[in-house]
């Protein structure tokens with residue numbers, strides 16, 4: 358069986374090609390040029406060596422236009438609107454398991470594979486064995502139809518095991534490289550990216566829940582919900598947290614820790630791997646947030662309300678709220694609002 362493996366020049370996709378080859382698949386590599394924030398020449402030199410060592414053909418596809426529209430522009434627009442985007446989740450839906458799937462036919466492949474840390478039984482995704490590397494949260498939005506066609510060989514390994522394998526098979530260069538960054542198109546920090554599009558350094562006012570001006574900030578795009586630092590208060594207060602961002606008036610709303618807790622979270626763009634319209638689950642509102650018991654009610658085909666049994670902290674517009682049943686991923690959606 359021919360499998361199209363997304364290769365990046367990193368250790369995870371390199372070992373993915375090896376594991377699939379060992380398992381008897383005919384491997385075809387595909388490197389997508391997504392943006393100019395990485396050194397394509399360097400990556401392709403590594404992929405060339407890898408392909409010789411493992412023994413597979415590979416291809417290169419330019420998807421810059423699509424990546425710019427679906428991921429990069431979305432990222433900038435989200436900050437402009439005062440929300441906190443999740444470009445990796447968007448990229449997985451639109452690019453890595455969106456456009457990528459169109460290339461299966463072009464290269465005569467039956468399956469796709471990537472080096473994501475997640476498990477897949479063809480019907481559902483499950484958290485990876487290595488909980489510190491698990492990427493299921495970022496995959497909530499991929500279409501249910503693609504699951505039977507996708508392989509994630511790394512889901513059953515820890516990152517350390519993958520590095521060991523890389524060393525053992527002569528991929529030391531891959532095993533020892535530094536971990537890739539959180540957001541692949543950001544070299545320094547996201548503010549530098551935003552500066553190409555608007556001026557994020559626009560001081561504004563910090564107000565309390567009642568709208569009283571109690572301090573100043575550097576520009577709303579520097580902040581996310583739950584943030585405690587980086588703004589100035591006129592008087593000393595008990596710790597104050599960002600509880601709201603108003604992009605239109607360039608205002609930060611701050612409050613006490615208790616004000617951060619939300620029991621009703623409103624979602625759009627909901628993607629489900631199950632058919633139920635109302636269901637119990639555990640949901641998390643950020644990648645590193647705890648999973649909390651909740652009831653999800655679908656309101657329309659793509660909108661839902663999530664009712665948490667205890668308040669969820671750090672609910673930010675633009676982030677993903679992702680549903681689980683144990684290790685099983687049930688789906689998720691984009692946060693569009695929340696209330697206590």
Ligand SMILES: Nc1ncnc2c1ncn2[C@@H]1O[C@H](COP(=O)(O)OP(=O)(O)OP(=O)(O)O)[C@@H](O)[C@H]1O
Pocket residue numbers: 362363364365366367368369370371373387388389390391453470471472473537541
């Ligand atoms: N430019 C690309 N072209 C094709 N597939 C890619 C590309 N970048 C990433 N992928 C695929 O998506 C997977 C997850 O990417 P991510 O950036 O989250 O992971 P990573 O842990 O840095 O992986 P790697 O070590 O392979 O770079 C990669 O393992 C690879 O299979």
